[in-house]
Amino acid sequence: MLTRTPERRLLSNFNYPLLGVVLVLCTMGLWNLASASRTAHAEVWVNQAWWLTIGMSVAVLLCSFDYRHLLHVAYPAWVLVIVLLVLVLFVGEAHKGAQRWLVLGPVRFQPSELAKIAVVLAMARFYHEDKEPPGGYTLKRIWRPALLLIIPVALVMNQPDLGTAMIILAIGGSLLLFAKVERRTLLALGVIGLGATATAWLFLLKSYQKARVTAFLNPASDALGSGYHSNQSIIAIGSGELGGKGWGEGTQTQLRFLPEQHTDFVFSVWAEEHGFIGSVIVIVLYATFLLMAVAVASQAKERFGVFISVGVAALVFWQVFVNIGMVTGVLPVVGVTLPFLSYGGSSVVTSMAAIGLLLNVSMRRFLF
Amino acid sequence: MSLLPTQGQGRDYKARFAWVLILAIGTLLILIGRLYYIQIVRGEHYARLSRSNFVKRLDISADRGMILDSRGVIVVDGRPSYDVEITPVFSPDPESTLRRLAEVLELDDEALSAVLARVDAARGLERFRPILVRRDVGRDGLEWLELHSIDFDGVDVRVRPQRHYRYGSHLSHVLGYMNEIGPVELERAREAGLDYRMGDMIGRSGLEERFERWLRGKDGIEQVVVDAKGRRTSLAEDSALIPPDERILPSVPGHNVVLSIDMRLQRIAEEAFPGLAGSIVAVDPRDGFVLAMLSRPTFDPNRLSGRISARELRELAEDPLQPILHRTIQQHYPPGSNFKVVTALAALQTGTVSGPEQGTSCPGGYRLGRRRWRCWRDAGHGFMDLHTSMRHSCDTYYYWVADRMNIDPIAEWARNLGFGRPTGIDLANEIPGIIPDVEWYRAHHPDGYQRGFALNAAIGQGDVNATPIQLVMAYAALANGGTLFRPQLVRRIEDAAGNLIEEFPKEETGRLDVSPETLDILVNSLRAVVHEPGGTAFWRRPRDLDVEIAGKTGTSQVVRIGAVRVRHEDREYHHRNHAMFTAFAPVDDPRIAVAVVHEHGGSGGRDAAPAAFEVIRGFFELEAQDESERAEGSSWPPEGKQSPPGRLLPRVDPEPSSEDHRHASDRSPDRLAPDRLYSEETRG
Structure with a gap:
C-alpha cells in the first residue's frame, strides 16, 4: 500500500494553485505588517518574514513523506500535546494573565496551537478506522472522538485562552458533524452545548472574558474599557470606506488608536488602508482557498486524507470567520489570529504546517 | 485499494462537501455584508469618528x-x-x-x-x-x-x-x-x-x-x-x-x-480716607460720571483672581468688617445731618417756613408731648433760621419744621432727590436705602406711625437710611440746578486698537421742580457750613484753596444717646458715631461733588470733612496741572481727541501705587496674613 513513488509524478501532481493562493495571502500579510509596524520600534514584518520561512520549511518537511505514515503518529502526538498542555498550566510563561507559553531553551511556543493540528490528526485517525454507522453516530459511539476533542479544549480553556479553545472546539466539532451524527443525537448535543455555555458563563469564565462579551453586546457602553478595542476597530474599518486611506496612511493604525494591530486586529489595518475593495479581495482569497481545500478532500483516497483536508479547511475557516467577525463587531473580542496575515510565530508555523498536510494529501491523491 | 466507501456512500460524501462549501461561503458572505454595511453604508460616519479621534x-x-x-x-x-x-x-x-x-x-x-x-x-x-x-x-x-x-x-x-x-x-x-x-x-x-x-x-x-x-x-x-x-x-x-x-x-x-475715574484722583482719595471702614465717592455733578470711588476695608483683586487659598478666602468672608462689601452702594447709613438739606427743602417747598428768615429758638432741644428731642448742643443755639441752623447743624430747628409739616413731605422730597431707590450705577447688588413715611411705619412698626418719627427723620436718624452714592448724587443735583443723573463709571468702550466702539452719554433720571431761588438758599446755607465762622466744617476748611465749597457735616448716631454723653474715644468701636461729609465745589460752577462716610469715625467735621477737602483740593490741583500742561502745548491729554489707544501704546502710571504684587508676595510670605490683604496705608 505504501509503495515508493517516482518523485517526478509527485511534483506533477503538486497543487500549485493552492500554494499560490496561500503565498499571495502571506505576501499581502507582510505588506500589511510593514505598514502597521511603521510606528513601532521593531520591524515586525522582517520577523514575520523569518517566521514564514520557518513555516514554509515545516510545510515542505510535512510534504516530504506519505501522510499515511502519520496514522501511526496521530495518537502519540495527541498524547504528547496533552502532556504539553498540562505542563503549560504549571510551568508556562504567563502573559497578560494567561499561561499560554512554553519555553524550551531559545524556543517559545504555545502548545494550544499544536493542539489544533493534533486534534485534527487524532480525529482523522479515529474516523479512518471506525466503521461509520448507517444512520450516523449516536451518543453511544460518539463519545470516543468527542473525548479526543473535549480534553484539549478543556485544558486550553483553563489557561485561560477562550479564543483558541473555541477554535479547537469548532474544528473538532466540524469533523464530528462531517462524520455524520444521528439526528436525535444532534439535538441532544445541541442541548448539551447550550448547557455547557450557560455553565461556562456562570462558573468558568473570568470576569475580563465576560466583560468582553458584554462589551460586544453593547460596545458603546464602555468606550474606553472593554469596548474600546472593538469600537476603534470598527472605526478603523468603517473609515476605510470604499477604497481605503492608502498604505501607511491609516490614521487609526498609524496614530495607534487601533489596539493589537499586528496580531488580532491586523485585518482592521488592511480594511482601513485598502477599503471595502481590499477587504473583499482578502475574503475572496480565503474563499478560494476553502474551495481548493474541499476539492482536495473530495479527491482524497481514504477517510484519513478526507478528514485531514476537512480539518485543515475548518482550521482556516473558523479562524478567518471568528477573527474578521470580531474585528467587525459581529462576534465578541476573543484572541484569535487571522491565518497568514497575523503576526506571530506560533500562528504562522501552525497555519503553514496545516497547509503542508493539505498539500501532502493533495499530491498523493492518485497513489494507492 | 481505496479505503473510500462504496458508491452509495460516495454520493453521501458529495452532499457533505456541498454542505461544507455552502456553510463556509455563506458565512464569508455574511462577513462581506457586514463590511459593506460599515465601510460603504456607514463609512462616512466612521470616517468622521476616526477624524475626531485624531483631531484635537x-x-x-x-x-x-x-x-x-x-x-x-x-x-x-x-x-x-x-x-x-x-x-x-x-x-x-x-x-x-x-x-x-x-x-x-x-x-x-x-x-x-x-x-x-x-x-x-x-x-x-x-x-x-x-x-x-x-x-x-x-x-x-x-x-x-x-x-x-x-x-x-x-x-x-x-x-x-x-x-x-x-x-x-x-x-x-x-x-x-x-x-x-x-x-x-x-x-x-x-x-x-x-x-x-x-x-x-x-x-x-x-x-x-x-x-x-x-x-x-x-x-x-x-x-x-x-x-x-x-x-x-x-x-x-x-x-x-x-x-x-x-x-x-x-x-x-x-x-x-x-x-470716567482719574486714577490720580482715586489715589488721593484712597490716601485721604482716614479710618478702618467707610466710603468715599466723587462725581461730576454736570453729568453724573464718577471721578473717584472707594470702599473700606478693601481687598486685593490680584489675590482673589489668582492664587488665593481656601483658608484665606474663608478668612476674608468671615471678617466682621466685611472687606468684600462695597459700602458705597451696598451699605446704607443713617445720613444724620447730611439729610437736613432734604428737610429744609421740604420745609421751603411746602411753605412750612415762609422763608429763610423764619425760625425758632433752640434751648438745646425740642419738646413733643412728654418727650424731649435733644439738640446736639445741650446749651442750645439761641434763635435759629434755615441758614444758621444749617451752618451750626442745629437739630432743634429741624425738629420744629418736621413737627409742623409731618414726615410725608420729607419723604417725598427725599425721593425727589433720589433717596429710597437704587441710583442705577453700573454695578450689581446696589441697595435702595430706606425713606420711611406714614405708610411705611404702618407696615413696619408695631404701633404704626407716631409724630415723633418725623422729628427723627428730619435730622436723618430713626429709620432713614441712605447709601453714600445716593448722598453724593443728591448733593450733585442741588449743585447742578436740580438735575438727577444716573451715576456712571464707564465713559466708553474701545476696541484693542483704540477705536471707539460705544460711548455712553449722560443719563438724566429726574429733575427737581424747585425754583433757582430756593436752590440758592440751600446752596448758600451749605456754603456757610464751610466758609462762615461757626460752620461745623469751618475750622477744617482748606484755607489755602481758592475755591468755594458747599457741604454738610453729619454725625449720625448708631446707638441712642443715654442720659450722659460719652466721649467718642470711650465708646466701643461699634457704638461710635458715623462721621460724614458731603460737599460740592466750586459753589458757583460745581465740577465735583464728593461724599465721605467714615464708619464709627466720630464727628463729621473732624473725621470726615478733611478727607473730602483733600479730594476736592486734589481735583482742582489736577485740573490746574492739566490746564498748564495743555497751555504749554504738551500733547497729553490731547484736547478734543479720544484718549489714545491702549494696547498699541500702553500707558502706565509713572509710579504705580502698588508694587508688582506677585514678587512682593513671594519675598515676604507673611503678606499672606489676612489683615494684610487689606490696604494698610491709610490706617491710623
Missing part, C-alpha cells in the same frame, strides 16, 4: 480687554502667570513629589490634599491631562523648580494670562475680580449661547462682571493631530491631515473699558 481642538484664549482710566492709563491688564501642573501618567510617585513641592510652592495641607485627591481620581486617558498644583508661582519657586526639574518627572510649568490689577487694592470694589466659572454658570452661559468652557475665568463682581461681554474676547481654535495617547504628533502630520483653513482660527481680543 486646542483653544487659543483671547486676551481680555483692559480697563483704562479717564486718561488712558492702564488700570487692569494681563500679565503672565507661571502655573505648576502635574501630569499623573508621567509622574512615578505623585504623592512624594507633591509633598516635596508643597514646601517650595507654599501649598498648605488643605490645598495639597485637594490636588492629591484629583491625581488619585484620574483614570484612563484622564491621567494624561495635567492637573493644576499651584497658580502663579513666584520667581524663587520657578528658579528652584528649574534647578531640580530632573527630580520631578511629570511636573511642568505652564504660562497662562493672569489678570493684573495694577493698583492693587485701590478701586478694587469698582473693578471687581475674576475667578473660574462654576458648573451652574457654565450651563447658563451655554444656554445663552455664550462660548465658555470649564476652567475659563469670568468676571465676578464690579465692572469685571458688568462689562464681561465687552471685556471678554472671542477664543480662537487650533486643531492639531494627536495620537491615541493624546500626544501631539508633528507639524507635518497636522498639515497632512487637517485642511489649512481649519488648522487655526485666530482669537479676537476683548474690548477696552475706559473709566
Whole structure:
C-alpha cells in the first residue's frame, strides 16, 4: 500500500494553485505588517518574514513523506500535546494573565496551537478506522472522538485562552458533524452545548472574558474599557470606506488608536488602508482557498486524507470567520489570529504546517 | 485499494462537501455584508469618528480687554502667570513629589490634599491631562523648580494670562475680580449661547462682571493631530491631515473699558480716607460720571483672581468688617445731618417756613408731648433760621419744621432727590436705602406711625437710611440746578486698537421742580457750613484753596444717646458715631461733588470733612496741572481727541501705587496674613 513513488509524478501532481493562493495571502500579510509596524520600534514584518520561512520549511518537511505514515503518529502526538498542555498550566510563561507559553531553551511556543493540528490528526485517525454507522453516530459511539476533542479544549480553556479553545472546539466539532451524527443525537448535543455555555458563563469564565462579551453586546457602553478595542476597530474599518486611506496612511493604525494591530486586529489595518475593495479581495482569497481545500478532500483516497483536508479547511475557516467577525463587531473580542496575515510565530508555523498536510494529501491523491 | 466507501456512500460524501462549501461561503458572505454595511453604508460616519479621534481642538484664549482710566492709563491688564501642573501618567510617585513641592510652592495641607485627591481620581486617558498644583508661582519657586526639574518627572510649568490689577487694592470694589466659572454658570452661559468652557475665568463682581461681554474676547481654535495617547504628533502630520483653513482660527481680543475715574484722583482719595471702614465717592455733578470711588476695608483683586487659598478666602468672608462689601452702594447709613438739606427743602417747598428768615429758638432741644428731642448742643443755639441752623447743624430747628409739616413731605422730597431707590450705577447688588413715611411705619412698626418719627427723620436718624452714592448724587443735583443723573463709571468702550466702539452719554433720571431761588438758599446755607465762622466744617476748611465749597457735616448716631454723653474715644468701636461729609465745589460752577462716610469715625467735621477737602483740593490741583500742561502745548491729554489707544501704546502710571504684587508676595510670605490683604496705608 505504501509503495515508493517516482518523485517526478509527485511534483506533477503538486497543487500549485493552492500554494499560490496561500503565498499571495502571506505576501499581502507582510505588506500589511510593514505598514502597521511603521510606528513601532521593531520591524515586525522582517520577523514575520523569518517566521514564514520557518513555516514554509515545516510545510515542505510535512510534504516530504506519505501522510499515511502519520496514522501511526496521530495518537502519540495527541498524547504528547496533552502532556504539553498540562505542563503549560504549571510551568508556562504567563502573559497578560494567561499561561499560554512554553519555553524550551531559545524556543517559545504555545502548545494550544499544536493542539489544533493534533486534534485534527487524532480525529482523522479515529474516523479512518471506525466503521461509520448507517444512520450516523449516536451518543453511544460518539463519545470516543468527542473525548479526543473535549480534553484539549478543556485544558486550553483553563489557561485561560477562550479564543483558541473555541477554535479547537469548532474544528473538532466540524469533523464530528462531517462524520455524520444521528439526528436525535444532534439535538441532544445541541442541548448539551447550550448547557455547557450557560455553565461556562456562570462558573468558568473570568470576569475580563465576560466583560468582553458584554462589551460586544453593547460596545458603546464602555468606550474606553472593554469596548474600546472593538469600537476603534470598527472605526478603523468603517473609515476605510470604499477604497481605503492608502498604505501607511491609516490614521487609526498609524496614530495607534487601533489596539493589537499586528496580531488580532491586523485585518482592521488592511480594511482601513485598502477599503471595502481590499477587504473583499482578502475574503475572496480565503474563499478560494476553502474551495481548493474541499476539492482536495473530495479527491482524497481514504477517510484519513478526507478528514485531514476537512480539518485543515475548518482550521482556516473558523479562524478567518471568528477573527474578521470580531474585528467587525459581529462576534465578541476573543484572541484569535487571522491565518497568514497575523503576526506571530506560533500562528504562522501552525497555519503553514496545516497547509503542508493539505498539500501532502493533495499530491498523493492518485497513489494507492 | 481505496479505503473510500462504496458508491452509495460516495454520493453521501458529495452532499457533505456541498454542505461544507455552502456553510463556509455563506458565512464569508455574511462577513462581506457586514463590511459593506460599515465601510460603504456607514463609512462616512466612521470616517468622521476616526477624524475626531485624531483631531484635537486646542483653544487659543483671547486676551481680555483692559480697563483704562479717564486718561488712558492702564488700570487692569494681563500679565503672565507661571502655573505648576502635574501630569499623573508621567509622574512615578505623585504623592512624594507633591509633598516635596508643597514646601517650595507654599501649598498648605488643605490645598495639597485637594490636588492629591484629583491625581488619585484620574483614570484612563484622564491621567494624561495635567492637573493644576499651584497658580502663579513666584520667581524663587520657578528658579528652584528649574534647578531640580530632573527630580520631578511629570511636573511642568505652564504660562497662562493672569489678570493684573495694577493698583492693587485701590478701586478694587469698582473693578471687581475674576475667578473660574462654576458648573451652574457654565450651563447658563451655554444656554445663552455664550462660548465658555470649564476652567475659563469670568468676571465676578464690579465692572469685571458688568462689562464681561465687552471685556471678554472671542477664543480662537487650533486643531492639531494627536495620537491615541493624546500626544501631539508633528507639524507635518497636522498639515497632512487637517485642511489649512481649519488648522487655526485666530482669537479676537476683548474690548477696552475706559473709566470716567482719574486714577490720580482715586489715589488721593484712597490716601485721604482716614479710618478702618467707610466710603468715599466723587462725581461730576454736570453729568453724573464718577471721578473717584472707594470702599473700606478693601481687598486685593490680584489675590482673589489668582492664587488665593481656601483658608484665606474663608478668612476674608468671615471678617466682621466685611472687606468684600462695597459700602458705597451696598451699605446704607443713617445720613444724620447730611439729610437736613432734604428737610429744609421740604420745609421751603411746602411753605412750612415762609422763608429763610423764619425760625425758632433752640434751648438745646425740642419738646413733643412728654418727650424731649435733644439738640446736639445741650446749651442750645439761641434763635435759629434755615441758614444758621444749617451752618451750626442745629437739630432743634429741624425738629420744629418736621413737627409742623409731618414726615410725608420729607419723604417725598427725599425721593425727589433720589433717596429710597437704587441710583442705577453700573454695578450689581446696589441697595435702595430706606425713606420711611406714614405708610411705611404702618407696615413696619408695631404701633404704626407716631409724630415723633418725623422729628427723627428730619435730622436723618430713626429709620432713614441712605447709601453714600445716593448722598453724593443728591448733593450733585442741588449743585447742578436740580438735575438727577444716573451715576456712571464707564465713559466708553474701545476696541484693542483704540477705536471707539460705544460711548455712553449722560443719563438724566429726574429733575427737581424747585425754583433757582430756593436752590440758592440751600446752596448758600451749605456754603456757610464751610466758609462762615461757626460752620461745623469751618475750622477744617482748606484755607489755602481758592475755591468755594458747599457741604454738610453729619454725625449720625448708631446707638441712642443715654442720659450722659460719652466721649467718642470711650465708646466701643461699634457704638461710635458715623462721621460724614458731603460737599460740592466750586459753589458757583460745581465740577465735583464728593461724599465721605467714615464708619464709627466720630464727628463729621473732624473725621470726615478733611478727607473730602483733600479730594476736592486734589481735583482742582489736577485740573490746574492739566490746564498748564495743555497751555504749554504738551500733547497729553490731547484736547478734543479720544484718549489714545491702549494696547498699541500702553500707558502706565509713572509710579504705580502698588508694587508688582506677585514678587512682593513671594519675598515676604507673611503678606499672606489676612489683615494684610487689606490696604494698610491709610490706617491710623
